[in-house]
Amino acid sequence: MEAASIPTPAAHEDHHHGPPTANQSSRVNSEVLGILLFIISEIMLFGAFFAAYFFIRVVNSDAWPPGDGLPVAVAAINAAILLSSSVTMHWTDVSAKRGNDMAMRVGIVTTFLLGCTFLFIQINEYLHLGFTPETSASASVFFGLTGLHGAHVVIGLLLLWMSAVRIFKGKVGPNNHRGLEVPGIYWHFVDAMWIVVFTTIYVL
């Protein structure tokens, strides 16, 4: 396969060393499309765990909720915290596009801290539930769904951390905000997914 490196017979000397710029055949940006497709995959992953929920709670009519009632009020406050982080995330994004450096920095830090608060409350709730995944299948479903969501909050926070580092190193601005926008889309997905998890697990 040495031949792979042989350039085309056409004069190549004066040519730039790099690929030709690809034709942009869609109005959608490739990074944004990539994260949207990834989110479809993620929704299906949650879908499989919701299938487990459906089979165990609805088809088998196992006892629900597991344990003696779930702390709905705490979870609702937590939902409000996570949703407000979506608002600050959007604010961060808009500020980046407008070039408002200060607002962008405050925004990303606030979003990150709200996400951490959510995670902290969630773990605290786990410790005080009075049941574990080993208790019953319903408990497994509870921990499976909320834990899967928690893992996604962690991934989202990691992405936000990367964006924050780049923001504070001055790498994000009106002309260079893809590294903030894409984690932002993922963060909105994590928040929206919590509404579904919260509704099915705590409310219904």
Place this chain on the structure above:
Amino acid sequence: MAAKIRQPGWYRALAFSILGVLVCLGLSTGLRAAFSVDPVYDGTSVLQISLLMVPLFFLGGIGCFDYWLRWASGRTVVDDHADHGAKSWRDYFKVNTDHKVIGIQYICVSFFFMFIGGLMAMLVRAELASPGRQFVDPNTYNGVFSIHATLLIFLFVIPVFAGIANYVLPLMIGAPDMAFPRLNALSFWMLPVAGTMMLLSFLAPGGSFAAGWTAYAPLSVDAPIGQAFFTIAVQFAGASSIATALNFLVTIITMRAPGMTFFRMPLLVWANFSTSLLVVIATPFIAASQFMVLLDRALGFNFFNPANGGDILMYQHVFWFYSHPAVYIMLLPGFGIISEVLATRARKPVFGYRMMAFSLLAIVLLGFTVWAHHMFVSGMSDWIRIPMMITTAIIAIPTGIKIFSWVATLWRGVIKMDTPMLWAVGFISMFTLGGISGVMLAMVPLDIHVSDTYFIVAHIHYVLFGGSMFTIMAGIYFWFPKMTGRMYNERLGKIHFWLTFVFFNVTFAPMHLIGVQGMPRRVSDYADQFATWNMIISISSFILGFASLIFLYNMIVSWRSGPKAGSNPWNSLTIEWQVSSPPPIFNFDSIPSVVGGPYEYGVPGAVHAILDQPAETPVAAGVGAASEEN
């Protein structure tokens, strides 16, 4: 040495992997100490955490994450294309971002696992050659057929299609590379990790995983630790699949050359578009099913523990919601290959191009509505059987549209029966047989009768060997001159085909008969009445295995010293044949413009795409034309 460990590569990968094991050891003992679990050291726990984490350390060491970590730490990253393109064979053992290099890496690694999986099949046939025990005990036998199926499905058929498409798809649509070249490299490197993990399960205490490739719960939950190797390896193979599919979709949607409308795309591109949709939507389900098994195994969850309210059928529903679409993931790219080969070698436009594209999408949609036909005898609610039977029969319609369109493409074509064409035509006949036994199996009464018999084994091999494998062979022979710049040996190619075609049928056709008579699958022993047929099948399967060695010899020798092929030995119109063989390192000097359909064969003066500079010199074209005829 220290400098070598700092550079991405195998030394660092080894160092990181050792570090990874130590970290997992610390993590396991640390956590157990913190929660005061006795004993503090638990080998099973360390092993399971290591299976999950050491591959990540390995991937980091080999250099999959370097660029991203630099980016994430806020440094200025410049892509100097240093890891793009291969200058010697050594570059194929490094992380590379060139889709052509990754394509060849994919193909070689998946064929490596194909040969190992094939050896497992030989072992199965050796054991089954006559009744009673021959070589392996029943437990090892279970492991051997489980690894045979797992390797050939997850490490061969699915990734080899990704490899072929990786190589030709960006060229076909006039793109300089895939949309996310580094993600592409990561997708590839997860494969050898997954395959190695599956093979390593033989060394696990209690033997390898032995619950079949379906790994039904609760069998997989209670099995020895070898099963965890399957559970976790599938996560890596699945993640690899999803990342590649996402990459294909973004590439096809955003990077087509000017003029390359959706209905000017070659059908291989359409096929991979459809497959990628399936992968992105369905593969998370097998990931979830294995996550649940892992949670049950490792952390005492109760998803599949009926004693605590768990639901075993749920595993089968979630598993087959992926694994039925997976059947199409293992076929649709092959459909694309066949369309390319047939049109080019019959010198005719593909009959019903639009219907071919739409039928692919119809298969994608219908593929999600048939999963429970794998569960007719599972004890699920009876009423689900009827709709599943009907949808399964309906999915034969778009598939039938494709078969008839291929046949109509051949009709009155100028057919050249060379090796790729032989495989393509062989595929049409064999896959039709597999499809017909598929429709038979969709019928609930027949399915109940032949469930878990060799009829099922015959069916799956007619669709996966006579179907997928034949298309893979057609594709490998067809694009071999493009990938290597050299021509394979036509004579050996034909011998390979005819041996495979004949002994494929001798091997698998009798399985229909003994299956209907009740020979059970996945059992290492059988009643004496099946002895004659099994001996014939075993002998035939060894010849089948031998035929693949001819293929291996042909590929290696032709790659080293075959005659130069020229850039377009098949006189094809699609773009990948308009550049040199192998293509230049960045594919094109400037992006081509597409001006017509991809299959306008027989139309005087028809052009699919215009490239700035003709990449081939007249001399090369002459050699190509000369080596084509035989």
